[in-house]
Amino acid sequence: MTRDHQHGQHGDHEHGHQQHHHDQAFWDERYGSAESVWSGNPNPQLVAQTADLTPGRALDVGAGEGADSVWLARQGWDVVGLDISPVALGKAAAHAVIADVADRIEWRQADLLEWQPGDERFDLVTAHFMHLPADLRRQVFPRLARAVAPGGRLLVVGHHPEDHETVRRDFDEHFFYTGADLLAELDLDGWDVETDDAPTREATGPDGEPATIRDTVLRVRRPS
Template sequence: MGPEEEYGEQFWEERYASRPSVWSGQPNPQLVAEVADLPPGTALDVGAGEGADSCWLAERGWRVTALDLSATALRRGAEHAARAGVGERIEWVRGDVRTWDPGERRFDLVSAQFLHLRNEELRDLLRRLAGTVTPGGTMLVVQHDAHDLDTTVGRPHLPERFAAAADVAAWLPAGWAVEVAEARPRQATDPDGNPVTVHDAVVRARLP
């Protein structure tokens, strides 16, 4: 399997099919930290997975478009949303984030959490997604920081898929106001059960 296919549709379908759930079911902590105080509007959850972020947003009044490549993940997300009573606030869209065309849709928030893309793919994606944000809207990007490659947490040794916050911020088109760009520490556990500090590359920017 080459690097282009490593995180493609087959990979994700097999991963989701291998267990009843892949993720914790809890929203990503940096989404909670950065978005909790924003007034609800329309949101795009890029790489929505099993839908925890989308459901959290919907529970707070957002209308969400949840985009993911895996049909299995989207089905689980819709089930999660139904149980939470927010199914009508979320549209589940199957598509590849690298090629998906939003058409005329525009969003008050675009959230991209831990996308498994090479840095050049992420750069191109963010420049495209920037055009989908409404004036005054927010883009939130969270990636694994390159420092995590030196920990025991078990990240794949693929440096081209780890991005520094400063680089992510620089990839946004001119005119964006970068409000947060930092490597934010977070406690995690490695495969042997040892506590370890990892870092999330967090970028929040606003379109004036």
């Protein structure tokens, strides 16, 4: 899937741009259309939200060209970078070699609509700007929570509904979510809500104009 690093961090990246954009062919074509689709920078909310965490094993969901996975690996995390597009993962693997962290990252190709975490447990599961229709989101996001190890964190970042009127006018309203929406959809009984915020950042809008983006940021900790 994608990384949204164009409008300041990602921008036009969304995982699931519209409802029919969930298949491998779409994303392979997208990633094959340019040398770099995204900026190559890690998501700023990832940087901010992991600053106080002890590195362990991380799952980067929708790894795209690998910016977040590479950044995590450089901080000492052992990373699984998951994406539907082998084209994207090929680029990500090349970036990891350049950054000298290839030995800390395992790249996996999978369709999130079918992927199951199994018995795997991660100290951090991170998903940034993975915008799915609400019905699919309610299927996928609980699986991400199940992949979190006891004492580990789930970090979800996406466009706040306010962005529908600014940088994401091409999205239907049901692609957006707040922290409260996510908490209502996830089975997180006993989990600690460490961050439920909607910070703003300055970026470039779809027509090249200055724009203010509001990110939905939810970080929750699974009980030990």
